[in-house]
Amino acid sequence: MSLFDTTKGPSSDTPFPAGGALTSGMDAPLLDDVLAAAADWVWETDAQLRLVRLSPTFAAETGIPPDDVLGHSLELLLLRFLIDESELSCQVNALRARAPFRNLRLRLLDPDAQLTRHFLLSGRPWRDAQGNFAGYRGVGLEVTEPALRDVRESENRFRAIFDRAALGIAVVRPGGHISQANPALEAMFGYSAEELSHCGFTELTHPEDRDADRDAARMLLRREVESYSRENRYLRRDGSSFWGRITASLVPGENASRFTVVMIEDIDDRKRAEANLSLFRKVMDAAHEAIAILSPAGNILYANSAYGRLFGVPQGAVFGSHYRAYFPAQSQAILDRAVGPALLRGESWEGVLEATDASERTFPLWQRAGVLRDEYGRVQFYFAFMHDNTDQQLFEDELFDAKEAAEEANVAKTRFLAAASHDLRQPMQALAMFVAVLAGRVVDREQGVLVARIQDSVTALEGLLNSLLDVSKLEAGLVVPHQADFPVAAMLDRLAAEFEPLCAAEGLKLTVVPSTAVVHSDPALLERILRNLLNNAVRYTHGGRILFGVRRRGRAISFEVWDTGIGIPQAELKNIFREFHQVGNQGRDRRQGLGLGLAIVERLANLLDHPVAVQSIEGKGSVFSVQVPVAARAPAAVSPSQLQLGLARKGAAILVIDDEPDVRESLELLLESWGHVVLSASSADDAVRRLQGWGRVPELVIADYRLQNGDTGGQAIARLEVHLRPVAKLPAIILTGDTAPERLQQAQALGHGLLHKPVQADALRRAIDEALARGARAHRRAARDGSKAGARKSKAS
Numbered sequence: 001m002s003l004f005d006t007t008k009g010p011s012s013d014t015p016f017p018a019g020g021a022l023t024s025g026m027d028a029p030l031l032d033d034v035l036a037a038a039a040d041w042v043w044e045t046d047a048q049l050r051l052v053r054l055s056p057t058f059a060a061e062t063g064i065p066p067d068d069v070l071g072h073s074l075e076l077l078l079l080r081f082l083i084d085e086s087e088l089s090c091q092v093n094a095l096r097a098r099a100p101f102r103n104l105r106l107r108l109l110d111p112d113a114q115l116t117r118h119f120l121l122s123g124r125p126w127r128d129a130q131g132n133f134a135g136y137r138g139v140g141l142e143v144t145e146p147a148l149r150d151v152r153e154s155e156n157r158f159r160a161i162f163d164r165a166a167l168g169i170a171v172v173r174p175g176g177h178i179s180q181a182n183p184a185l186e187a188m189f190g191y192s193a194e195e196l197s198h199c200g201f202t203e204l205t206h207p208e209d210r211d212a213d214r215d216a217a218r219m220l221l222r223r224e225v226e227s228y229s230r231e232n233r234y235l236r237r238d239g240s241s242f243w244g245r246i247t248a249s250l251v252p253g254e255n256a257s258r259f260t261v262v263m264i265e266d267i268d269d270r271k272r273a274e275a276n277l278s279l280f281r282k283v284m285d286a287a288h289e290a291i292a293i294l295s296p297a298g299n300i301l302y303a304n305s306a307y308g309r310l311f312g313v314p315q316g317a318v319f320g321s322h323y324r325a326y327f328p329a330q331s332q333a334i335l336d337r338a339v340g341p342a343l344l345r346g347e348s349w350e351g352v353l354e355a356t357d358a359s360e361r362t363f364p365l366w367q368r369a370g371v372l373r374d375e376y377g378r379v380q381f382y383f384a385f386m387h388d389n390t391d392q393q394l395f396e397d398e399l400f401d402a403k404e405a406a407e408e409a410n411v412a413k414t415r416f417l418a419a420a421s422h423d424l425r426q427p428m429q430a431l432a433m434f435v436a437v438l439a440g441r442v443v444d445r446e447q448g449v450l451v452a453r454i455q456d457s458v459t460a461l462e463g464l465l466n467s468l469l470d471v472s473k474l475e476a477g478l479v480v481p482h483q484a485d486f487p488v489a490a491m492l493d494r495l496a497a498e499f500e501p502l503c504a505a506e507g508l509k510l511t512v513v514p515s516t517a518v519v520h521s522d523p524a525l526l527e528r529i530l531r532n533l534l535n536n537a538v539r540y541t542h543g544g545r546i547l548f549g550v551r552r553r554g555r556a557i558s559f560e561v562w563d564t565g566i567g568i569p570q571a572e573l574k575n576i577f578r579e580f581h582q583v584g585n586q587g588r589d590r591r592q593g594l595g596l597g598l599a600i601v602e603r604l605a606n607l608l609d610h611p612v613a614v615q616s617i618e619g620k621g622s623v624f625s626v627q628v629p630v631a632a633r634a635p636a637a638v639s640p641s642q643l644q645l646g647l648a649r650k651g652a653a654i655l656v657i658d659d660e661p662d663v664r665e666s667l668e669l670l671l672e673s674w675g676h677v678v679l680s681a682s683s684a685d686d687a688v689r690r691l692q693g694w695g696r697v698p699e700l701v702i703a704d705y706r707l708q709n710g711d712t713g714g715q716a717i718a719r720l721e722v723h724l725r726p727v728a729k730l731p732a733i734i735l736t737g738d739t740a741p742e743r744l745q746q747a748q749a750l751g752h753g754l755l756h757k758p759v760q761a762d763a764l765r766r767a768i769d770e771a772l773a774r775g776a777r778a779h780r781r782a783a784r785d786g787s788k789a790g791a792r793k794s795k796a797s
Helices: 019-023 028-037 056-062 074-079 085-096 144-164 183-189 193-197 207-221 268-286 305-311 329-344 390-441 445-476 489-505 523-539 597-608 661-673 684-692 713-724 741-749 761-796
Strands: 041-045 051-054 101-110 115-127 133-142 168-173 177-181 227-235 241-251 259-266 290-294 300-303 349-356 362-373 379-388 484-487 508-512 518-521 544-553 556-563 612-617 621-629 653-657 677-681 700-704 732-736 753-756
Touching: 041 056, 051 056, 056 115, 056 133, 074 085, 085 101, 115 144, 168 183, 177 193, 183 193, 183 227, 183 259, 207 227, 207 241, 207 259, 241 268, 290 305, 305 379, 329 349, 329 362, 362 390, 390 445, 390 661, 484 489, 489 508, 489 523, 489 544, 518 523, 518 621, 523 544, 523 556, 523 597, 523 621, 597 612, 653 661, 653 684, 653 713, 661 677, 661 761, 677 684, 684 713, 700 713, 700 761, 713 732, 732 761, 753 761
Parallel strands: 508 544, 653 677, 653 700, 700 732, 732 753
Antiparallel strands: 041 051, 041 133, 101 115, 115 133, 168 177, 168 259, 227 241, 241 259, 290 300, 290 379, 349 362, 362 379, 484 518, 544 556, 556 621, 612 621
């Protein structure tokens, strides 16, 4: 039976219709013409798989004469084509199993056209009328053009991938020769493709990794592995090295046609990150503080070894545990109330919490916690640094106790100075008043000189006591700066006029450099600072000169005092601003002061925020400087106004209250020598009794602040006002020798005039005139107010 038998044919499930249906009414010549015109070539085998029919198209497309294959097995036909051995073996097995096949790919070399032709062969078994296997029938089709087109497209896709891949790709031929390299590989190594073609791949591998890489390559070439991947170091053209991950796969072929595809990924950044991570872990584990990184839910993602030691927990048990597990209920409440909200606001939190360790020991835990968010503001993780704060807390407790002791000692020192100052000022006040009275009665020249010497001594002693008072005022916070913009020229002139005679008396040359600068400061306090610095320079300069002037320092003015004095040892520079500390006065010569001048300078400078600096060379001199900000703009010109001075009155009724007999007597004598009528008393009760027989109402009260039995001058004045019921506030002056900060604050709060003992006669006279003038104005206002009130009352009635 043949393929085109008209009486018997394959069953209905064959790829061809029944022979009779296919060839009915068609003679053999016509059928041959039809088959010759068909694009496919048709073939047929018998039951022994021998070829019994081939259409004319077969010879035209393959160039194989039909006689060479007809009568021979189908397997022989397949061997005339190029086909993989494995695929041929599979096909032979399919034929023996009488299985259909479809699109078996065959290739055939065409030497004339210098190309390879491609064919697709398909076939199905067919059976006779009795159902017995009768052979194969099938078709063959040349698909050279589509196959070549697919090859070109595949090559283009490969080339695009090859050229644009981020990985370095190379084709390595037997012997390690690089035949192709993509741009990424060229950039990775710094060689051009031409240069790489002359390199062996092994030459690019770091010497320390070559042997291991060769061993892996040999296993690949021996087909022991299909591919291999490893991490090597490679050498760039400039001699530098980098880490790369190589993946090599062998493409099978015969001898020279065999090659290896190598892909290299630059993992230098990853290796560096791994090294940094390793270093980070080593540093974290070496840290004394416990460090933990937490998930947004509070679970521990990472903790260093110190964390496990802090809580007495094995390192393996830390990871995954919850952060709150080591805090008792009261600490957890703080975490919820303070720590959590602060972190959610993007703030860090630092403080001490109670914590417990694995042995249930409770201890103070210092920690600083923070949060890290992603670019969308979502919490990525929390982190915390912590350590056992037990020792620190003990230290702080000891430090607090020491601070309290030092503060108590400082308070005791201030109280001692205040008490000593008060006790010294009382006889000093009496002495000053007696000297003032004596000065008014001396007519002999020699006695006048003697009284003047006594007056100088009193003045010097008063200066020493006033220095103590200044320190107490500053410590009490009673000195309030009133800063303004003002030119420094007038202040420089005043200080020059004040110190030129002093320098001349000491044989020193004083040079004051004029300036037109305008600064922002408290004029009085700044002048006091500069006066103390000039006094210090005069006191410790025994020959040479003193230079005083200003120097511009950016947006500040530096007032500088240069001297050629004894200088200050470097070891003493940090001590010179301490109270009672003097350099070069081992004998404590009181003519050189108490050592409070620079202490007052430092306190005033801190109050004004004016930095003070000192430089000195022992035996050659020193320079002190004070930096003051330059004024934003020059102050507006102010026309001078007439200063209203109270005219000295005589015959005023003055009540003196002081529990020191010498002070009362000296004040009484002095006031009477000025023409006033004086009544003196030792207390408020004594004053009330004496007023009953005096016959006058006091126009002014002068009272000591500290009286007997714990009474104060303010209380005495208040009792007198209750007793006298004056129409206006009773003018009063309080005298005090007490420099305790709290006493000064209380005295200032009373609103009366305040003078510090010992009071000089001129200062007392001015204070009396101002108080009497103030009292007279108050009486006039009270009288006018009373008249207006009387007139309104009369009109209303």
